Amino acid sequence: MKHAIVIGSGAGGATMAKELQGRFDVTVLEAGDGFRPFPLGLPAIELAKKAGLLLDERLISLSFPTMRVRKAPGMVLVNGIGLGGTTTMSTGNALRVDQGLQAIGINLDAEFEEVFREIPVTTAHQKRWHRHTRRLFEVCRGLGLDPQPMPKMGEYEKCTSCGRCVLGCRHGAKWDSRQFLHIAHNRGARLITRCRAERVVIENGRARGVIARHGCRRQFYRADLVVVAAGGLGTPLILQSSGIPCRPRLFVDPVLCLATRWPDALQCREIEMPFAVQRDHFILSPYFDYLSFLFNKAWSYPARDTLGIMIKLADSSVGSISQRGVRKTLTALDRQRLSGAVEAAREILRRFGAGEQDVVLGTLNAGHPGGMLPLTEREAASLHHERLPDNLYIADATLFPESLGNPPILTIVALAKRISKLIA
Numbered sequence: 001m002k003h004a005i006v007i008g009s010g011a012g013g014a015t016m017a018k019e020l021q022g023r024f025d026v027t028v029l030e031a032g033d034g035f036r037p038f039p040l041g042l043p044a045i046e047l048a049k050k051a052g053l054l055l056d057e058r059l060i061s062l063s064f065p066t067m068r069v070r071k072a073p074g075m076v077l078v079n080g081i082g083l084g085g086t087t088t089m090s091t092g093n094a095l096r097v098d099q100g101l102q103a104i105g106i107n108l109d110a111e112f113e114e115v116f117r118e119i120p121v122t123t124a125h126q127k128r129w130h131r132h133t134r135r136l137f138e139v140c141r142g143l144g145l146d147p148q149p150m151p152k153m154g155e156y157e158k159c160t161s162c163g164r165c166v167l168g169c170r171h172g173a174k175w176d177s178r179q180f181l182h183i184a185h186n187r188g189a190r191l192i193t194r195c196r197a198e199r200v201v202i203e204n205g206r207a208r209g210v211i212a213r214h215g216c217r218r219q220f221y222r223a224d225l226v227v228v229a230a231g232g233l234g235t236p237l238i239l240q241s242s243g244i245p246c247r248p249r250l251f252v253d254p255v256l257c258l259a260t261r262w263p264d265a266l267q268c269r270e271i272e273m274p275f276a277v278q279r280d281h282f283i284l285s286p287y288f289d290y291l292s293f294l295f296n297k298a299w300s301y302p303a304r305d306t307l308g309i310m311i312k313l314a315d316s317s318v319g320s321i322s323q324r325g326v327r328k329t330l331t332a333l334d335r336q337r338l339s340g341a342v343e344a345a346r347e348i349l350r351r352f353g354a355g356e357q358d359v360v361l362g363t364l365n366a367g368h369p370g371g372m373l374p375l376t377e378r379e380a381a382s383l384h385h386e387r388l389p390d391n392l393y394i395a396d397a398t399l400f401p402e403s404l405g406n407p408p409i410l411t412i413v414a415l416a417k418r419i420s421k422l423i424a
C-alpha cells in the first residue's frame, strides 16, 4: 500500500489521518506528546499569582506543556502542541463558518453533513447556565444584539460546568481531534509523538518524504503522499523550510477581554463561551480569561468575583511567521474595529450594572492563525495550491482566504474531508 505522512494531529491532521488510513498506510508525525490537562486548581493559581511567580505567559508551558505561547509586538499567540493539537484547548464551539470559501466557489455542504453526523453538537448546556450568565444573555437581548446559545461539540451531558475548557476537559465532555486519531489508529495508522517535522524533501517536482527530528536525532520518513497540517503557524514554517514560499497574509483572530468585579459572579465555574453575539467583524461572548487572570497585573479581582466578556476580532490578512519569529500587528482598520467592539462590550457590562471604573482590559491574545497560502478561485476545484508538488497537500487554516473571526475547527475538518476525497 502507498505510504502517506500527515504532519500534525489537530483538527486538520487527525481528520486526514482518519480519512486516508486504509487507502494509504498513514503515519502521523506529531511534534508534541500525549495530552494532559493543566494540573493546578484555582486556589493554587491564586497563590502563585499573589506570590508574584507568574511573570510571563510563556511560563505556562512548564506546568501545561500543551500550551505553546509565542509573542508578537503587543500580542500573545497561543496554540496547542501534542496529540489533538489546539483542539484539546478549545472551548468546544461548533460553528460552520465557510462563507469565505463559498465566495471563491468551494461548496462543503456534503462534508459538513458528514461532520455533523460524526461529531455530536448541542446547545443543551443552556439548561445549566448560572444566573449571571442568564442575566448577561437577557442584557444582550435587551440591547437588541440577538445573542445565540453557542453550539458545542461533544457529550455535554457529562459537562460539570467546571469552567476549565481551555485548560483541558477532565470529564470527557468536550470533543477534540484525539477521537479521530483514535479511529485512525484503530484502522492501522501509526502515531509518532515528539517528532518535529523540519522539512519536506522535494526532488524533481515531487515530495519524497519528510525530515523530522526526535530530540537530537534526525530521521527521514519516505512517503508517496505528504499532508502538512501543522496549524496556521506550524505549516508555513515547514513549507518555507522546504523551499515553498508563503504569503505575508497571516491572520490570527485577536481576542481581547473586558472584565468587572462582581461578587460571586462564579464565571470561573461556568462553561466557557456559553453564548455569542455576532457583529460585523467581531463576536462577543462571556468568558473567564485565564491568560489575563494568570499573567495580567490589571486583572486583580478574585477569580470567583470576576465577570468577563470576550471580543474576538476578524483581523486583516497582514502578517507572517518565519524562523525569526512572528510579525503581526493590528492595522489601523483592525484597531478601529476593536475599539468599536470594546465600546459594545462596555455597554453590556454597564447595563449589567458594572461601574465604569471597575472595568479592566485583558491581554491581547490570539489562537486562530491561518491564511499564509490561501486558496483562490483557481484552486477551488483541486484545493491544491499551485505552489505545491502534486503529491504534497495542506489541510489546515493556512488555506483560508481570510480570517473567520469565529471558531474554525468544524470548517477545517470539513475542508480536510474534501481534500482527502480529492486525494483518493
Ligand SMILES: Cc1cc2nc3c(=O)[nH]c(=O)nc-3n(C[C@H](O)[C@H](O)[C@H](O)COP(=O)(O)OP(=O)(O)OC[C@H]3O[C@@H](n4cnc5c(N)ncnc54)[C@H](O)[C@@H]3O)c2cc1C
Pocket (backbone or CB within 6 Å): 007, 008, 009, 010, 011, 012, 013, 029, 030, 031, 032, 078, 079, 080, 081, 082, 083, 084, 085, 086, 087, 088, 089, 090, 091, 092, 093, 094, 095, 166, 195, 196, 197, 198, 229, 230, 231, 232, 234, 235, 238, 366, 367, 368, 369, 395, 396, 397, 406, 407, 408, 409, 410, 412
Ligand atoms: C484557547 C483556544 C480556544 C479555542 N477554542 C475553539 C473553539 O471553541 N472552537 C473552534 O472551532 N476553534 C477553537 N480554537 C481554535 C482551534 O483550536 C484551532 O484553530 C484548530 O485546532 C486548528 O486546527 P489545525 O489542525 O489547523 O491545528 P492545530 O489543532 O493547532 O494542530 C496542529 C498540530 O501540529 C503539530 N505541529 C506543529 N508543528 C509541527 C511540526 N513541525 N512537526 C510535527 N507536528 C507539528 C502541533 O503540535 C499540533 O498538534 C481555539 C483556540 C485556542 C487557542
Ligand code: SF4
Pocket (backbone or CB within 6 Å): 092, 158, 159, 160, 161, 162, 163, 164, 165, 166, 168, 169, 170, 171, 172, 173, 174, 270, 271, 272
Ligand atoms: S466546563 Fe468543564 S466539564 Fe464542561 S466541557 Fe468545559 S472543561 Fe469539560
